[in-house]
Amino acid sequence: MAIEMSxxxxxxxxxxxEHLAAMESLLLSMDIDNPDxxxxxxxxxxxxxxxxxxxxxxxxxxxxxxxxMETLLDMVRKGEARPSSDMVDxxxxxxxxxxxxxxxxxxxxxxxxxxxxxxxGRLEQLCxxxxxxxxxxxxxxVGEGPVAGGNDFELNFVPDEAIRTxxxxxxxxxxxxxxxxxxVSSDTGEERAHWRVRIQTDESADSLRGVIEFVAAPxxxxxxxxxxxxxxxxxxxxYGFFEPVQADDADEAYGxxxxxxxxxxxxxxxxxxxAYGLFEPAPAKPSTPPVAEEADDGSFGxxxxxxASTPVAKPEVVTGTAIEALxxxxxxxxxxxxxxxxxxxxxSIRVGVExxxxxINLVGELVITQAMLTxxxxxxxxxxxxxxxxxxxxxxxxxxxxxxxxxSIRMMPISVVFSRFPRVVRDISQxxxxxxxxxxxxxxxELDKGLVERxxxxxxHLVRNSLDHGVESPERRxxxxxxxxxxxxxxxxxxxxxxxxxxxDDGAGLNRAKILSKARExxxxxxxxxxxxxxxxxxxxxxFSTADQVxxxxxxxxxxxxxxxxxxxxxxxxxxxxMGGVGTRxxxxxxxxxxxxxxxxxxxxxxxxxxxxxxxxxxxxxxxxMMCSISGADRLVQVRGDxxxxxxxxxxxxxxxxQQDRTKGIMVILEADGxxxxxxxxxxxxxxQVVIKSLEANYRRVPGISGATIMGDGxxxxxxxxxxxxxxxxxxxxxxx
Amino acid sequence: xxxxxxxxxxxxxxxxxxxxxxxSAGYEVVSAxxxxxxxxxxKARQVNLVLTDQNMPRMDGLSLxxxxxxxxxYKAVPILMLTTESSDAMKSQGRAAGATGWLVKPFxxxxxxxxxxxxxx
Numbered sequence: 001m002a003i004e005m006s007x008x009x010x011x012x013x014x015x016x017x018e019h020l021a022a023m024e025s026l027l028l029s030m031d032i033d034n035p036d037x038x039x040x041x042x043x044x045x046x047x048x049x050x051x052x053x054x055x056x057x058x059x060x061x062x063x064x065x066x067x068x069m070e071t072l073l074d075m076v077r078k079g080e081a082r083p084s085s086d087m088v089d090x091x092x093x094x095x096x097x098x099x100x101x102x103x104x105x106x107x108x109x110x111x112x113x114x115x116x117x118x119x120x121g122r123l124e125q126l127c128x129x130x131x132x133x134x135x136x137x138x139x140x141x142v143g144e145g146p147v148a149g150g151n152d153f154e155l156n157f158v159p160d161e162a163i164r165t166x167x168x169x170x171x172x173x174x175x176x177x178x179x180x181x182x183x184v185s186s187d188t189g190e191e192r193a194h195w196r197v198r199i200q201t202d203e204s205a206d207s208l209r210g211v212i213e214f215v216a217a218p219x220x221x222x223x224x225x226x227x228x229x230x231x232x233x234x235x236x237x238x239y240g241f242f243e244p245v246q247a248d249d250a251d252e253a254y255g256x257x258x259x260x261x262x263x264x265x266x267x268x269x270x271x272x273x274x275a276y277g278l279f280e281p282a283p284a285k286p287s288t289p290p291v292a293e294e295a296d297d298g299s300f301g302x303x304x305x306x307x308a309s310t311p312v313a314k315p316e317v318v319t320g321t322a323i324e325a326l327x328x329x330x331x332x333x334x335x336x337x338x339x340x341x342x343x344x345x346x347x348s349i350r351v352g353v354e355x356x357x358x359x360i361n362l363v364g365e366l367v368i369t370q371a372m373l374t375x376x377x378x379x380x381x382x383x384x385x386x387x388x389x390x391x392x393x394x395x396x397x398x399x400x401x402x403x404x405x406x407x408s409i410r411m412m413p414i415s416v417v418f419s420r421f422p423r424v425v426r427d428i429s430q431x432x433x434x435x436x437x438x439x440x441x442x443x444x445x446e447l448d449k450g451l452v453e454r455x456x457x458x459x460x461h462l463v464r465n466s467l468d469h470g471v472e473s474p475e476r477r478x479x480x481x482x483x484x485x486x487x488x489x490x491x492x493x494x495x496x497x498x499x500x501x502x503x504x505d506d507g508a509g510l511n512r513a514k515i516l517s518k519a520r521e522x523x524x525x526x527x528x529x530x531x532x533x534x535x536x537x538x539x540x541x542x543x544f545s546t547a548d549q550v551x552x553x554x555x556x557x558x559x560x561x562x563x564x565x566x567x568x569x570x571x572x573x574x575x576x577x578x579m580g581g582v583g584t585r586x587x588x589x590x591x592x593x594x595x596x597x598x599x600x601x602x603x604x605x606x607x608x609x610x611x612x613x614x615x616x617x618x619x620x621x622x623x624x625x626m627m628c629s630i631s632g633a634d635r636l637v638q639v640r641g642d643x644x645x646x647x648x649x650x651x652x653x654x655x656x657x658x659q660q661d662r663t664k665g666i667m668v669i670l671e672a673d674g675x676x677x678x679x680x681x682x683x684x685x686x687x688x689q690v691v692i693k694s695l696e697a698n699y700r701r702v703p704g705i706s707g708a709t710i711m712g713d714g715x716x717x718x719x720x721x722x723x724x725x726x727x728x729x730x731x732x733x734x735x736x737x
Numbered sequence: 738x739x740x741x742x743x744x745x746x747x748x749x750x751x752x753x754x755x756x757x758x759x760x761s762a763g764y765e766v767v768s769a770x771x772x773x774x775x776x777x778x779x780k781a782r783q784v785n786l787v788l789t790d791q792n793m794p795r796m797d798g799l800s801l802x803x804x805x806x807x808x809x810x811y812k813a814v815p816i817l818m819l820t821t822e823s824s825d826a827m828k829s830q831g832r833a834a835g836a837t838g839w840l841v842k843p844f845x846x847x848x849x850x851x852x853x854x855x856x857x858x
Binding site for chain 2: 005007008009011012014015042044045048049051052053054055056057058063070
């Protein structure tokens, strides 16, 4: 029966990605001088886990990298070597390499084999350096146990071809082993193919291994303390059974095992004595436990019951490439670990996003149906149809709750995005020679999964930008009387139905004069009377960059406009606050979800439009004195000293029967991208939560419209793209003037 | 009645693989995602074989084996440990803790079935 491994790949991919992310954040937060033991264990466990499963699923390239990494981390974890920043760097690079390999297996990118080889070499070098240090630092600290005089090992290996065919060489080898200690017994097996040598020696298992590996078939060496009995294992050593630890009085429990011919005993504790006895180490009494059978590659084995003292004729003992030298005390304390979070998936299930999306869509339809029913029911007499009305009220509540809980399935904490920034900041600040501290808050703020995926790149760009242009070099900072190390602050929080993400720095701030002169150079509309907010918005213009020098990190003038476009496509906006010498803060506002919007419905003629509530500042009815005409048309409205361009939906969308007299309609003041405009409508209708339907998917893109929705009465209402309307209005002004 | 195997591993992919493999070989499978969880599941339902990873958060494999061996109902139940190296040290520790045998990761599903058949039939 063949088991199709590919069915487990997806789970493995997700799991490996989680482990890599956890490993990276642990490495970044690690205090090198005083590392937390549990953190070291968690990093080790992540590497170890990836290694185990990648090997099992046949992703050997990943297994190789994690193997070396694990060896290195194991040394550190056991306290044999101190962690160094070099080591952390190497592990971070290894994490990148693993991510690349993982991506390659997922078919997302090309595998970078050279990088994989390079990092393996670098990690191996570190391992060697560390083990040397450790050996110099304290004798025999690599592995515990080897104490002078008292080691009793059983060596199992398959010798190489030369020894198998040449008895003289075999004699030599035995003599050489004899030189290392006392050979208690030796069995070279049939045709000298499988050696089992019991030796009492002062040498450690490692040095014995060093001698034997020279003459043994690769990966075939297994060195066991002689008191570990192996009953049997399969021909290729993939598994094995232990011989039970010496028991005082075997009761029926053992009988169960002895009845099965090749099977070992399982219980190693006498029935009378309870648990504590089990924690005693196996008695170090010399014994010659037989290996009944063991796999050629050492992948499994069973230990023989102690009673079975007859040596087995043909031991086939071969192990994989065991690097671990000697036992370290196992971490037995059941302390809650930080790793438990990403891997502990008890009580959770993984569901395909499309299933959730389908559910969200259906709930959206339900919301519309419910609104229709409510509207229809508003015409019946509530006294006569009390139960109907009550039922509908309950339906409304249930629908709202259902909608909320369905939406929350798609919600993810923003820490998913934030978690990459410690690394970004570390790498870039190193590259730029700046000292930067990253502060994050509100990591648990939740937002839609779709937003999480699409906000990552824009945010990364903003952080890079702050690092490169915001925070000054340590010298410049000291000159300015600041601490040499700068701070980048990432904050996320909810504010009136929006999620707000701030990227702030305590750097030099934006230079107004420089931006203005650069803007003029590029032929952008810029004048000295512009407000600061408007000036700052100029940096989002395509091709704009004030960097005097193009650096590796940023300054090529690509990016900020893309950042703004990306954020706008998510229904969000970005604002900049900056003060010379104090710092800059970029604030990104995003809707909580891409599926539902808080909107104000307005009437123009027979049409209803939805204005996203986040853009609305205020509404007012203009008096004739407030209106200003340009070229005979009322193009401006004066609101408390500010002249705002008027957006007339009647003109833009050619709406028939709409109010033309400005003083008889209502001005809704909108603010987008730091600029304001007044939207002229006939009437305000109300405030709704609307389910967004894409106009592009159902019709085509229309400038000034961001989507559509179905109202409670079944009519379609268009959702206005406030940002686009404001900029259209402001662009139209100079043309009309 | 089908024999029940408890598989304890913090890796979801390995858990799924072991579970699928053993189920297709006709065993019932209970999964646990760390030693602590494994202990609870083993207490809640008597199983015929425990298959445990070593390196796990909260409670590692060795501690699980030791704790299980301290329970009267698990004194004689075979416990196999999954180890990533066929590390000698790990084997001697496993044996001392009371494991019945070991299986080296990475492993072939066939090998797993072979081993489990050997132990519980």
